[in-house]
Amino acid sequence: MSDSIKADVRAFVVESFLFGDTNYDLSDDTSFIEGDIIDSTGVLELVAFIEERFDITLADAEIIPANLDSIAKIQAFVSRKTTPAQAMAV
């Protein structure tokens, strides 16, 4: 599951923000903001993608760098949101 989350997010980021440039050095931990990969409106697009692709709704308070600023962070966040046991513990 987690690998497929990463792959989906990576594919979206490369397609939407890097114009398909697979040569860009995008590691799982590259910060989207520090790496100038996405801007303000990019975050909105990213949130829309995550909500639709993983069928979850993000509260405003969840739209923060700790959850969304790299592929690895999104993977961890989406995993938490979509795992019922852990979601209940939150």
Next chain:
Amino acid sequence: MRVEENLRESRRRHGAKTAVVNAGRRISYAEFDDLTDGLAAALRRQGVARGDRVLVFMENGWEAAVSIYGVLKAGAVFAPVNASTKADKLAYIVDNCRARAILTQAKLAPAVASALQISQGAPLVVVADGVEACPGAVAFEDCLVDQEAPPRAPGIDVDLAMLIYTSGSTGRPKGVMMNHRNVEAAAGSITTYLEASADDIILNVLPLAFDYGLYQLIMAVKLGATLVLEKSFAFPQAIFELMRAERVTGFPLVPTMAAMIVRMRDLEPGFLPNLRYLTNTAAALPVEHIARLRELFPEARLYSMYGLTECKRCTWLPPSELDRRPNSVGVAIPNTEALVVDDAGLVVAPGVVGELVIRGPHVMQGYWENEAATNQMLRPGPNPWEKVLHTGDLFYADEEGFLYFVGRKDDIIKTRGEKVAPKEVEAVLHACPGVAEAVVVGKPDPILGQSVHAIVVLSDPKVTPRQIAAHCAQRLEDFMTPKSIEIRTELPKTDTGKVSRRLAAESLEPAQ
């Protein structure tokens, strides 16, 4: 008075007070004054002389703030350059103003290196955050500890303070020349109507290379206030956290930020209790957004404003008028005049649309070494001894003299609060392999105001919109890069066969 005198004065009055908060670092006025003294002395020693142009090519950060005042203390002229500027345009700016130095940061050093390969010039390069990768460059950090004193009187207030490059309708950027008096006049006028004081704490996420962002720094230093400097509004919640922690009182917005706030679902009215005022400029806010902002910030005053780089700010709407005329951008800022005139330069009656013309001490000196463009904008006015600024913006006034924006006389696109000249984007598109013809128009967009939309005719049918977008992204600043690219078999043309942006704009699908 020269702009950097404000920093010395604020140090005298508020030496221990925090001037700049950035990335966890807090810089007091005393430290800010010392760091800029060091930089000024180091720049002078490296050959930067009075009147020389120095590019500040940095992201928002304390280093950029120090650079701006350091350059002024050296008697030189700073030119802030957007951090997403690519090598070609950077090289153009270096050559256009014959830059004596570039102050930058390690992250942007590759763009500087590429630019200097194209450029005719050989400026001094000063790099913050790591100079190792840049042979011949000087470490920014070493400059800050220079023990020599900078010149006490580096110039007078009619000397140039800054050059701000703006997107030009001819496709090449033009450097707006502002002298110290212009900057002081604009900053003094704006702080007057904002009723801002040394007690204010201003949050700025707008680029310092954009005059609206830059003036947040200039006004904070003038007031002895505190500037909380951030790079991006991409994660509004993170910014709101910071605003609460720092007890921010002033929050400058552009319509895109307002649109992002309005879209948020869980905000409670009064969630930023210290906020005293919000400002908006660059383009008018939709009336619904004004209503929502007032609901969310019931204790704060909301200022609708309007301006252009060539005079910094033209008008402001007193917040008490907002309910009565939410669509108005108000009246001329204090100690300036804003008139709506016809083609002959005569003031028109209320309700009649004409061009907005500005008089006042904030009007630019002209465009750097571009007499033709200067003469277009600065023209003879009602008095034989002065020139007035023709904004190129169409306005009308109501019976009480409040002003309303109608549109542009030219094709300039306003996106995300920044101006984009379609010709500048089209020039890049025409250089893209496989593109035969292109026209660029603004497309209405709920978040961006307008988005940059390219209509393209291909000479090579194998070329994809994504390839064209990638070509543009490598050559244009982020905000100029087309958000959408549409392939057509021919461009909209007039009866005489001329490509028409107006017809192109009319041919777009209606906005959602």
